[in-house]
Amino acid sequence: MPSFESVTNLPSECSVLICGGGPIGLTQALLLNQLNIDCVVLEKYPTRLGAPKAHAVNPRTIEIFRQLKLDTERLRRLGTGRDEAGLVWFLNTLNGTRLGSLPYERQDDAVLELTPEPFFNVAQPELEDWLRTEARRRGVQLCDGYEWLSRSDGVSTVRERKTKQDHQIKSKYLIACDGSRSNVRSSLDIPFDEKAPPAEMMTFHFNADITKLAGHRRGALYFFFNPIVKDYAVIVTHQLASNHVLVAKCGRGIPFDESYFTQERSKSIINRLLGTKDLQYDVLATKAWYMSVNVARTYQADDTFLVGDAAHAFPPTGGLGLNTGVADAHNLAWKIATVEGGFAEPSFLKTYDAERRPIAHTNADQSAHNRRQIGLLQDAVKAHDLGPLLEETKANGSTAQNGASSNKSHVDGSDINKTKQSQSGPSPSEEECDSFTDQINKLMVEPDSRAIIDHALELQREHFDSLDLQLGYVYGKQRDTSRNCADYVPSGEVGARLPHAIIDIGASELSTLDLVTPGRFTLVVTKDTVLGNTPPELVKSVNRVILGSDFTLRNQAFWQTLNKLDRSVGLLVRPDQHILARVSSVEDLQGVLKAYLQ
Numbered sequence: 079m080p081s082f083e084s085v086t087n088l089p090s091e092c093s094v095l096i097c098g099g100g101p102i103g104l105t106q107a108l109l110l111n112q113l114n115i116d117c118v119v120l121e122k123y124p125t126r127l128g129a130p131k132a133h134a135v136n137p138r139t140i141e142i143f144r145q146l147k148l149d150t151e152r153l154r155r156l157g158t159g160r161d162e163a164g165l166v167w168f169l170n171t172l173n174g175t176r177l178g179s180l181p182y183e184r185q186d187d188a189v190l191e192l193t194p195e196p197f198f199n200v201a202q203p204e205l206e207d208w209l210r211t212e213a214r215r216r217g218v219q220l221c222d223g224y225e226w227l228s229r230s231d232g233v234s235t236v237r238e239r240k241t242k243q244d245h246q247i248k249s250k251y252l253i254a255c256d257g258s259r260s261n262v263r264s265s266l267d268i269p270f271d272e273k274a275p276p277a278e279m280m281t282f283h284f285n286a287d288i289t290k291l292a293g294h295r296r297g298a299l300y301f302f303f304n305p306i307v308k309d310y311a312v313i314v315t316h317q318l319a320s321n322h323v324l325v326a327k328c329g330r331g332i333p334f335d336e337s338y339f340t341q342e343r344s345k346s347i348i349n350r351l352l353g354t355k356d357l358q359y360d361v362l363a364t365k366a367w368y369m370s371v372n373v374a375r376t377y378q379a380d381d382t383f384l385v386g387d388a389a390h391a392f393p394p395t396g397g398l399g400l401n402t403g404v405a406d407a408h409n410l411a412w413k414i415a416t417v418e419g420g421f422a423e424p425s426f427l428k429t430y431d432a433e434r435r436p437i438a439h440t441n442a443d444q445s446a447h448n449r450r451q452i453g454l455l456q457d458a459v460k461a462h463d464l465g466p467l468l469e470e471t472k473a474n475g476s477t478a479q480n481g482a483s484s485n486k487s488h489v490d491g492s493d494i495n496k497t498k499q500s501q502s503g504p505s506p507s508e509e510e511c512d513s514f515t516d517q518i519n520k521l522m523v524e525p526d527s528r529a530i531i532d533h534a535l536e537l538q539r540e541h542f543d544s545l546d547l548q549l550g551y552v553y554g555k556q557r558d559t560s561r562n563c564a565d566y567v568p569s570g571e572v573g574a575r576l577p578h579a580i581i582d583i584g585a586s587e588l589s590t591l592d593l594v595t596p597g598r599f600t601l602v603v604t605k606d607t608v609l610g611n612t613p614p615e616l617v618k619s620v621n622r623v624i625l626g627s628d629f630t631l632r633n634q635a636f637w638q639t640l641n642k643l644d645r646s647v648g649l650l651v652r653p654d655q656h657i658l659a660r661v662s663s664v665e666d667l668q669g670v671l672k673a674y675l676q
């Protein structure tokens with residue numbers, strides 16, 4: 079279990095008080111610290127939970143870590159690469175009937191055309207330790223064991239949990255990174271708009287070595303269709319040899335009650351899914367939790383901001399929670415620094431809510447949609463409702479590539495709602511499980527039912543390949559939800575993330591994203607662009623980089639055309655690597671920035 083090293087003494091004042099020392103609070107602190115904004119992180123507990131939650135770290139998150147100049151190579155070594163975690167499996171038991179498998183996100187070499195930092199897997203506690211170590215090394219003030227209680231006139235009351243003593247700390251801003259049950263959000267009466275009723279869930283953290291049992295079935299995620307669990311369950315494998323989390327819905331045999339789960343009872347479920355009774359291991363923890371789909375009605379109240387799970391909560395189907403939170407923190411940090419540096423009016427901070435909240439709605443809807451799509455596979459293997467699926471299979475052919483069968487923009491929560499009430503009663507008997515296995519085996523050999531299962535599997539692809547959600551969001555533009563999440567096409571439009579291309583600077587091979595200096599706007603021009611000199615008052619906030627002398631592009635024509643860069647146009651990029659405008663003169667540059675930073 080990761081433990082925090084020390085309790086820093088609480089200062090009496092800081093510019094930004096961050097409530098919550100989870101992954102998002104730590105990232106927020108590192109981003110502010112890089113921009114020389116002094117901040118203090120309060121963390122209620124002296125230790126974080128050892129059981130991993132997140133594992134999927136997407137390219138945009140690692141690009142943000144890269145801009146933070148964190149050692150992303152070291153982080154990758156703490157996790158698992160594509161050899162071990164490149165697939166998602168759909169099974170009856172780990173060593174039993176296989177329904178199919180799918181690639182897990184874009185971990186192939188071709189993706190390097192689109193991002194310098196491909197997707198990978200790392201257990202959340204390892205990620206948090208890495209962030210925490212770096213925050214401490216960079217001098218961020220981490221105050222562990224302090225609970226935020228309230229705030230009035232810019233002064234927060236904070237309780238030291240060990241001594242039960244209350245302290246006061248004054249701050250210009252408060253950032254709530256205190257998770258989905260955020261105290262800060264409740265104290266501001268900001269509603270957490272429920273997009274679907276919560277479902278009762280149970281996780282089991284265990285340390286079995288499943289390497290031999292899995293054989294060639296190596297992967298990051300194993301979805302199980304087996305009567306021992308309600309509907310289906312997933313094992314997230316952080317290390318094949320030692321670290322797994324089973325996530326199951328509560329229902330028959332799985333009450334919403336951690337105290338029910340002795341080692342024996344937990345193992346009786348896990349073993350049935352693994353298909354063995356012989357493995358020696360320990361169940362390290364069980365945790366009951368609510369899976370919800372919520373987005374806060376606003377992300378800002380005066381000088382207080384909601385970031386990460388405090389602002390939104392998604393089902394884990396899609397691996398978007400932590401990743402969305404990191405991008406929230408990135409969006410907010412440079413805006414606060416710009417206001418504090420005197421380059422923008424405080425009203426500019428409203429753009430944080432305007433830009434980030436729509437992204438959370440999109441990601442919440444997609445996460446819930448992914449969950450519903452797995453319901454189709456579950457229906458197929460349980461032979462509950464094969465009629466509509468069969469019709470659809472006939473109509474679309476069994477190789478349909480997207481999940482057009484349900485509407486993503488509307489979350490009705492029906493499948494989540496189905497599980498709200500825990501069912502009591504004993505676990506299914508061995509005979510029941512065996513007869514289900516026989517049934518699946520029959521379905522897998524019978525051509526019609528096999529076609530349905532194959533089609534239902536195809537409908538899951540988008541769940542595990544969502545590059546467009548990860549890299550393709552455009553600030554100020556609603557995403558077209560009919561578009562497949564896998565279809566990321568680099569775009570030079572205003573609000574989009576600057577497209578990646580490989581560049582050379584001296585002997586170094588870098589990315590166009592590396593051209594963007596933290597905290598400064600970047601004006602990309604060509605050697606022959608005629609714009610005039612940057613006005614003195616903008617020299618501090620705008621960095622000019624010249625294609626052809628400061629850097630060279632490997633594939634010049636493609637990137638230059640995409641960004642419409644020529645001798646009369648410069649490309650203005652925000653400090654967070656999103657495109658702000660194209661400018662044709664220094665007057666234009668002045669006008670664009672003035673209008674934007676108001």
Ligand SMILES: Cc1cc2nc3c(=O)[nH]c(=O)nc-3n(C[C@H](O)[C@H](O)[C@H](O)COP(=O)(O)OP(=O)(O)OC[C@H]3O[C@@H](n4cnc5c(N)ncnc54)[C@H](O)[C@@H]3O)c2cc1C
Binds near residue numbers: 261397400
């Ligand atoms: C099973 C599962 C799998 C997941 N997989 C993924 C995945 O693959 N990819 C992904 O992107 N996301 C995933 N997620 C979601 C991810 O875990 C969360 O989005 C992430 O933990 C949110 O981080 P956070 O820092 O916002 O909040 P939290 O992790 O909840 O941290 C909040 C912190 O604030 C502290 N705190 C709370 N109240 C106070 C207070 N009053 N004073 C001081 N401190 C306080 C808490 O102690 C805690 O340390 C998964 C979630 C689950 C449940």
